[in-house]
Amino acid sequence: MRVIVRTVSELCVTIGTVIVLFVVYVLFWTGVKADRAMDSQIDQLQDQWARRPVAAQGSGRDADAAPPEPAAYPDGKPFAVMYIPRFGFTWNKPVLQGTATNTLKKGLGHYARTAKLGQKGNFAVAGHRRTYGDPFKDFPELRPGDAVVLTDGTTWFTYRIDKKPYRTLPADIGVIDPVPRKSGYREPGRYLTLTTCEPEWGHSHRLIAWAHLDATQPVEAGKPEALRR
Template sequence: MWAERARTAIRSVGEILITLGVVLFLFCAYQLFYTNVIADEAMRSEVSDLHKLWAAQPPTPRSAGSATPAGLGPFDTADSRGTSGAAFAILHIPRLGDKSIPVLQGTSLDLLGRGVGHYKDSALPGRVGNFAVAGHRKTHGEPFRYLDEMRAGDLIVVETADTWYTYREDRDPFIVDPTDLAVVAPVPDHPGETPSQKLITLTTCNPWWASTQRMIVTGTLIAQQPRSAGEPPALTVNTPKFQ
């Protein structure tokens, strides 16, 4: 009697453990693979929608020497950062491949599954200050998966409704604490100071499977040109890629 009950209990526990193992395996497969499939499709859709919007409502480009950057579609007002969740630019990082990454307004987890997120209080592309964005390094499309492979001098291109902005990376990627928000200040590491440069900051988690640190890439604007002039040199030269 007791032996039969013990066998039944052991069998039941075994079945529960097997079920939990299958559930855990499916969850890991979802996180590792399916979130990337969903995010990649979402990013392609955002980029396609932006290009269609820009083609349907072409803004009037300003001169490259203008103090005010060219239009950003729904973000083209001096005091507005646009609608939360809206895509307004496209990020290109030649060193990391040919992927076009939409930039959305905000950094919530759901938005980071559709592209990279713009820190709401940071500058807009091409404007004085620090254009700061965040992106996933693992799962959900992994736009910054190999951000650690970037090096000083690499070029970062931001495409907006009517302008290409090209930034040059200032230094190799570096690590900060996740609480170090000074890296996305208008003057990085100097909160409260008035900016005079046009900067970009890319942020992501470090290491791959944790959020105990932040990996940072910074750059300075070196060129801009109208979209009507075609792709900038940074996207047409044969840059060695890490993929």
């Protein structure tokens, strides 16, 4: 009898310890891992951009011309860096191709079937709100006029948020259409959509933010206005 009671209580203590360890893993360790992964993705991008010949880009292109169509993005690889000053001036995250679970552990994920960065259509990006570095933790703080700045190594793209974040259901894929439904946009244009989960720790809904392309400039022209303090 005593042996049974002892074994059962030892098991309970063990399970409790494992649960506490799991909470530590989810809340803390995924963040440590994600920060490391995101830094390495950004390093990888910067290496890639540094190796690219300078002469090939920006020469003879007039300022108003649309940026050239980028090459296809390889799945699961980073291709841009996003800056959102509203989330803090040091906030910058890599954008990777695809929205697979493993891809989203290393940065933000670009919906593969949506438009490319800066092109006509809707450039849609998903990110974690909680866990894995909490990239979109402050998502509800986004307000109309906030800048979302991206760079692909040759061009700075400044998008401007047009509406407060919109709450919708997970199946509402119309929000990443070329002309997103419910966004208030009527004509085709160069749009950006950000998606994350809602509520903060749940998955019953999604939060959506829409922006339109406001300005582009070649990287040689320096940082865009929105990123200057």
